[in-house]
């Protein structure tokens with residue numbers, strides 16, 4: 001069975017199928033953005049902004065954009081459950097051992113990721129915010145309705161359960177290429193169904209996702225464009241759940257924004273450094289002068305970096321916005337153009353940089 005899309009062929013990934021052992025090998029990551037828009041409080045609701053009239057928009061036709069946005073949202077709302085399937089797992093708390101027992105029972109109606117019309121599913125399990133301890137089930141070959149029946153133990157005091165979240169990501173194993181992510185489930189409240197004194201079975205719709213956004217963390221920034229002044233303001237607001245890069249268990253994050261025009265980096269600007277944190281707040285504006293006629297050729301590459309006093313600074317994760325970006329990166333850009341003079345904020349999942357972007361960064 002081969003994956004649907006032609007992908008580069010890295011050497012075969014060696015797999016450890018052992019139960020209860022953490023997954024050693026770091027999986028190659030999909031270089032796609034999640035396409036769903038964050039509908040949090042920062043989302044600019046089209047209906048709430050009557051100032052966005054056709055006259056103020058120039059060549060952008062807001063009606064068209066609104067329609068396509070709504071179509072996309074509609075189809076993702078209606079289509080998610082159908083296309084990504086459901087997963088059944090159970091939770092139970094072992095008071096004596098101070099363990100949360102997570103049993104992955106089965107999945108149902110998974111999407112086919114391989115040409116043969118099937119998938120080879122397995123599930124990775126985290127108890128967030130800890131991402132160091134992770135488990136994974138065995139791979140089940142050529143099935144869209146796998147039965148896993150595997151139990152994993154997370155040592156955790158009962159008092160801490162209220163602040164933990166269960167994260168399940170479902171993957172399709174591929175022998176000779178990177179594994180496709182099928183989707184994920186994040187159970188925000190472990191006590192959603194019961195107090196966990198008895199084994200509780202839970203069914204959840206698997207949400208569409210193409211990368212494990214929680215692995216590297218997320219960044220929130222707003223974009224605002226003033227067409228008459230030709231001025232683009234990117235305000236770095238904050239980051240959350242960044243990957244820890246230092247032995248302290250924290251990072252020293254700062255954000256670097258590069259303006260790319262036709263493949264060439266024209267400008268590079270940075271925020272301040274926030275020491276020893278995985279959830280930094282910045283509220284710092286970065287301004288680029290870009291005339292309206294050049295907006296089509298421009299994209300912004302946003303890198304969240306870890307500052308190190310000794311040695312090179314490392315990239316924690318990146319994201320891109322621009323008319324040629326993918327998914328949310330393109331949607332956010334188009335939304336900025338459709339509503340000039342309005343700062344529009346979104347959370348973006350960080351993804352791993354491409355090899356060419358792993359440049360050496362000596363000073364912040």
Ligand SMILES: [Ca+2]
Pocket residue numbers: 001002003113114119120172173174175
């Ligand atoms: Ca496969």
Ligand SMILES: [Ca+2]
Pocket residue numbers: 245246251252306307308309
């Ligand atoms: Ca550091």
